[in-house]
Structure formats: C-alpha cells, structure tokens
Amino acid sequence: MKAPGLRAYAIFYLLFLYAPILLLPIFAFNDAVVIAFPLEGFTTRWFVEMWEDPQLWNALQNSLIISTVVASIATLLGLFAARASTRYRFPAQTSILGLIMLPLVLPEIVVAMSLIVVLVAIGIPLSIFTIILGHVLITTPFAVTILSSAFQTLDRSLEEAAYDLGESAASTFRLIILPLVMPGIISSFLICFIISLDEYIIASFLGGTQPVLSTYIFGQFRFPAKVPAVLALGTILVLISIILLAFAEYMRRRGIAKAGGNTSGGAR
C-alpha cells in the first residue's frame, strides 16, 4: 500500500514534534544572550557557565536522589499490582486497580493540592521526602502498565512446571518469573525515573525550599541572561533522555522476544 500524501504528512508532523528540540542545540551553541535569528557565531561558553553554577549541582543532587528512590518504590509497588491483577482474581479488583491508576487521569495540580493540604494540616514539613511521596503516586500507574504487559506475556505453564518440579512459590518467583520480567522491571524503573526527574508541579509545591532540577530550570527562565545556559543544560538532558529511552525500549523488546512474542503488530 502506497500513500505518499499520508507519508509526507507524517514526516511533517514529526518535524513539528521535534521543532522545539532541534532549536535547543542551535541556541545552546549560539554566541548571543537573546534567543533570535540571525545566529551570532559558535560558542561553548553557555555550557561552561551552566557547569559552574553551584545551584545546578545542588538541584541535580536532590533530583537524582528523588528519582532513584521514586523509581525503586514505584516499580516495587507496580510489581505487586501487576502480578496481582494478571495472575489472580480477587474481590473489588476493578475498584482497587482503578484507584491505583487514578493519578493517570487526574490533573497533577489536583494531586499536588490535595496532598499539600493534608501534609500541612498534619504538620509534616515539606522536603525531598514529600516530593517522593507525591512522585511515587503519579509514577506507579506507569509502572503497573509496563509491568502488567510484561506479566501478561508470561507463559503460565513455565510457572506450573516449576511447581511440579518441587519449587516453592517464592523460589519459583525468584528463579523463573523474575528473570523473565526483568526487562520489564528495568524499563519501568527508567520510565518512572524520567517522569520523576521531569515533573514540575508536585516538585515545586511539595518541595518546600528544596530545589530540584525542574524547579531550578523554571527559576532560571525568569532571568533572560540565564536562558542560554539553561538551553545548554536542556541539550544535555535531551541527550541523556534519548540514551535512557533507547535502553528502556531495547530492554522491553528483549523481554517480549524472550517470552516468545513479536513486537510488530497489525492483525491480519
């Protein structure tokens, strides 16, 4: 089937999606404070300026702590939920899973506001810890989605074979199931990590005075002179994201291939 019009449109659409991101490196290397054409010449001084800002390193450290903890907890909670929903039938299944998945369709501002009201009312000080609480809530649904598809491709008979050969439920999980869903676990961890790293609303409201990467970036944009350095930072972040995502995608596909599925769909 040929569709030159559709293909041209799809490519044009991809260009629209990438337009802002393609501008990032252009202006990160441009020797001018104002983000406008014509370009003024090549420089790497914005990268140097960004690198030498101690606030950035403080924010980055906070962000890395938060994202690592969030990705670990969310993936663990996701494992529980995904295993429960794909393997067992239990009462109130739909409503329990619905509540866990609810943050997916709630505006983040609603999650942030309801959490901050309760945290302030019971007197928990706002800190990195409270950001983690909020981020786990919004990343768990992503972990559940990714891990459920990993568990779904699992062949039930492998598990039964292990039981027949005398393995206990725990050793079966460790020896058979865990290795098979490992790619799913890694891809869930990476996705939750990126979401948490990028999240702004919860981080800014629940963080108190603690800066994280997203609130640092937001703050820098208020000073026009700092903008090129932020674009330099953005360029590096985009590169890191692409590498992490490519890795997550590779792990996901390997997982599906391991379980004997195929990655290209299209019912025929």
Next chain:
Amino acid sequence: MAQGTARSVASPEARSGLFLIAPPAFYAILLLGAPMATIVLFSFLTDAQSGVEWTPTLANYYEVLTEPVYRALMLRSLMVAAAVTLITVLLAYPVAYFVSFHVRPDRKSLWLFLITIPFWTSYIIRVFLWKVILGYNGVINSGLMSVGIIDEPLQAINYNVGALVMTLAHAYAPFAILPIFVVLEKIDRSLLEAGQDLGEGKFRTFLRVTLPLSMAGVVAAVLIVFIPTIGDYVTPNLIGGGKLPMIANMMEAKMLGQDNRPVGSAIVVMAMLIVALISIAFLVLNRRYLRGNQR
C-alpha cells in the same frame, strides 16, 4: 477486568491476590483517597485564620458558582482544553493511521519510538521553547525578518490563547497518537478488503468500517488529552506570562497564595465534577454515534 468465578474473600486465590495488591492499594488510599476526601470535606467548611473552622456551609460553592472570575477562568480552561483536544486528535489520527496501515511491520516500533521521544524531554524546557519560538522578538519573527519576508514582528502569534493552544497541542501529541494506534492495530484487515470487494470506495470503507472500529481509541485519546490539559498550570504561567490564568492557577492562588483552603477546595471539586460530567456526556454521545453506525 474480567470477573473471576472465585469471588469470596476466603478462597486462596482471592487471598493471594488481596495480599499482593495490599501495598500499592494502601499507598493509594493513604496518599490519594484520604487527601481527596479531605478536599471534599474542606469544601464544605468555613475558612478561618489558621486553617479551617468546623462549621458546615455551602457558601464556598455559592461563591465559586456566582463570582464571575471563577466562571471566566473555568470557561477559558474549558475552551483551551476543547481546542487543544480537537486539534491534537485531528492532527494525530492520520499519523496513527499512517503508522498502522502504511508502515512496514518491522518499522512500526521505530516510528512509535520517534513519536514518543520529544515527549520525554523536559516539559518546562519544551514549553519555554514555544514561548521563545512564538514571542514578539522570537525565533519565527526574527527568522522571517532576517530573510526579509516580513518587516514588522507578527503580533498575532505572541502570548495569546492561540499560543497557549499550540504549546499544549504539541505537549500532548503522543498521548493522542498511541491509543488510536493501538486500536487501529487490532482492526481485522480482511474487513476492509471485504468492504472494497462489496464495491465501497476507499474513503467510504474508511468512514463506514475503519473509523467506527477505531472510535474506542479516539475516545481514549480525547479523554487523555482533555483531562490533564484543563488542569495545566505551567503553560498559562510561562506562555501567558501570568496574563492568561487558567483554573489550575486559580486553585493555587486560593489554596496557597490567599490561604483560603475551603474556597480552594470547592474550586477543585467543581472543576473535577465539570470534567467528569463532560467526559461522561462525551462517552454517551460516542456510544450513540456507534449505535447509529451499526445499521
């Protein structure tokens, strides 16, 4: 979820399931269920110097429903969200269709990967870049002026509702493409051949077979774009420069800025009710459309 046969709590299967689901369920109840319930409760209480006073009242809802400023912000949020949803889904459908029907199977995941990458790069930076692109002295204006197409900066593209819609439509694009793509992938291709064998044109086959069969994905895309957009906080702040606040900015101003938890809570509850009602109305309309198509 399929309903199982072993429904009693006593069965070992149900017990294992409940045992496993307990940690994430408790987390969600404690950090989502309880706070939401608190918000609903606060919306019926009276504002006091330090927090809330335990006097039940409907005054907060009265204020939210009668003060023109809330109505204006809610209407703007609804209109922006509706425009963003319409544009995003209309632009996304052909892309999802192209990837599902015209891309070689082994190339499909590459296309999906390319579509989702921009979504994973810093949201704040992406929104800011649109401000830079569309601004008065921005990339488009300075670019067009330096090649001599225009002499004066275009003002029609600067910080207005259009710029807001454009930025959000860009931000939510993958959310619209993926659900439509997934549903298109499930369509049995032989149905389309049958339609054409029976003498329908390609376009008629699309209208009568493909489109109705893919409506589930379109509905998912609409809801997945519409709901978060209505509560978007960053874009009005950055793109609108604070001059085009939406309902999320009002929530924040009431709750934290003016420290009026009850009225703030009432805004949150009203906004969620309105979103829920619109979503339900949309689902009902869609069902009616699909039933009309079955004849």
